[in-house]
Amino acid sequence: MTKRDYYEILGVSKDSNKEEIKKAYKKLAKQYHPDISKDESSEEKFKEVSEAYAVLSDDEKKQQYDQFGHAGFDQRFSQEDIFRNFDFTDIFGEVFGNSAEGSIFDMFFGGSQRRQKRGSNLSYELEISLEEAAFGTEKKINIQRSETCPKCDGTGAKDNSLINCTECNGSGxxxxxxRSPFGVFTQVTTCRDCSGSGKVVETPCPECNHGFIRKDRELSVKIPAGVDNGNQIRVSSEGNSDKGGSGDLYISIFVKQDKRFERDEDDLVTTIPISFAKASFGSEIEVPTLEKDVKLKIPAGTQSHTIFRLRNQGITRLHNYGRGDLLVKVIVDVPKKLTKKQKKLLEDFAKESGEKIKAKRGFF
Ligand SMILES: [Zn+2]
Ligand SMILES: [Zn+2]
Known part of the structure; x- marks a missing residue:
């Protein structure tokens, strides 16, 4: 089934601000909420608008959706990812009162077990060279994260000393x-004392903190060709672990400045100074590229700031095929110091061009 565009679902434009998106969602959520709407398809509709809102109200998910569209986005985010961190109470507290929160979560995820806390995300800043950004690379990074304690298998109980929870009699x-404005609901919720497991710890595991330990990890991360400053790479499930699973690791990319090149999206710009004589007569100059130095023919009479384009010598395109170009900007160098003979020759040159000009003598 092809998914509808999230903006279209909420009836907002791409440049709508957060308030406008929230307002649009609130209106639709009221319209389709299964506790209110009599329409049979309302639950599906409600899920659809809620999913759209969960993505578009989250800066990072919105950015990923804008960048990659549905196809790319769905590869990176599961349904659970989409609704994670989505604060139902915030919005439904305003619309329906707090009672709706539990039932909405259950509608999406069915069981109560899934509501266990997932570990937090980790972030890492990675600096790479321009070449690495251009062609992609694989980097080893070291992170510290919380992992399941191997001594107690994450239960947090010494010698598996788990006993039935008294609050829920072991049912979880x-x-x-x-009471809510729409009637009285009998609600089954997850037991807070045991987080739904029905078991509580009698004697804590001495090795860990509630079943988790801090651990140093070395990871190998693939950096795709074409990344740029500020790009974020999501590594699924390499964040902190908790009872409900592991968070993700987000790697922020910083590309080091390169003395030779300036980057302009997928193109590179390099500036080469040449002498007045070379520009006038035409010449062959050495130009650096990402891979090696190459020769470039400059025609006679080349003006300063002329740009020559070397095709496919730029950065690999991240979202497309091929590479950008290398733009060679030629600057005609004006000499800062002249010898006596050069001065005389330039005076003659000026005279020949019809200019009345004389070099100052003895000052500099
Ligand atoms: Zn332990
Ligand atoms: Zn319990």
Missing amino acids: QVRATR
Whole structure:
């Protein structure tokens, strides 16, 4: 099934701000909320608008969606990823009162087990060279993250000393009746004391903190060709671990300045000074590229700031085929010092061109 565009679903434009997106969602959520709407398809509709809002209200997910569209986005984010960190209470507290929160979560994820806390994301800043950005690379990085304690298997209990939770009698769930503007709901929620597992620890594991330990890890990370400053690479499940699974690792890319090249998206610009004589007569000059120095023919009468384009000598395109170009900007160098003879020759040159000009003598 082809997914509809998130902006289209919410009926907002791409440059709508957060408030406008929130307003559009609130309106649709009220319209389609299954507790209110009589329409059979309302639950599907409600899920659809909620998914669109969960993505577009999150700066990072929105940016990834804008950049990669549905196809690329769905590769990177599962349904659970999409709704993670999405604060239902924030928005539904305003619309429906807090009672709706639990039922909405269950609607998306069914069980109560899944509501266990997932580990937090980690971030890492990685500096790479321009060549590495241009052609892609693989980097080893060291991170410290929380992992499941091997001594107690993450239970946090010494010698597996788990006992039944007294709060829920080992069922992991508690029932509660709540009033809301739309009637009385009897709600089954996850037991807070045991987080839904039905078990609590009798004697804590001495090796860890509630089943988790800090650990140093070395990871090998593939950096795709064409990345630029500020790009973020998401490495799934390499963040901190918790009962509900591991968070993700986000690698922020910093590309080192290169003395030879300036980057302009996928193109590179290099500036080469040449003498007035070479520019006038035409010449062959040495030009650096990412791979090796090459020779470039400059025609006679080349003006300063002329740009020559070397095709496919730039950065590999991240979202497309091929490479950008290398732009060679030629600057005609004006000499800062002249010998006596050079001065005389230039005076003659000026005279020949019809100019009345004389070099100052004895001052500099
Ligand atoms: Zn342990
Ligand atoms: Zn319990």
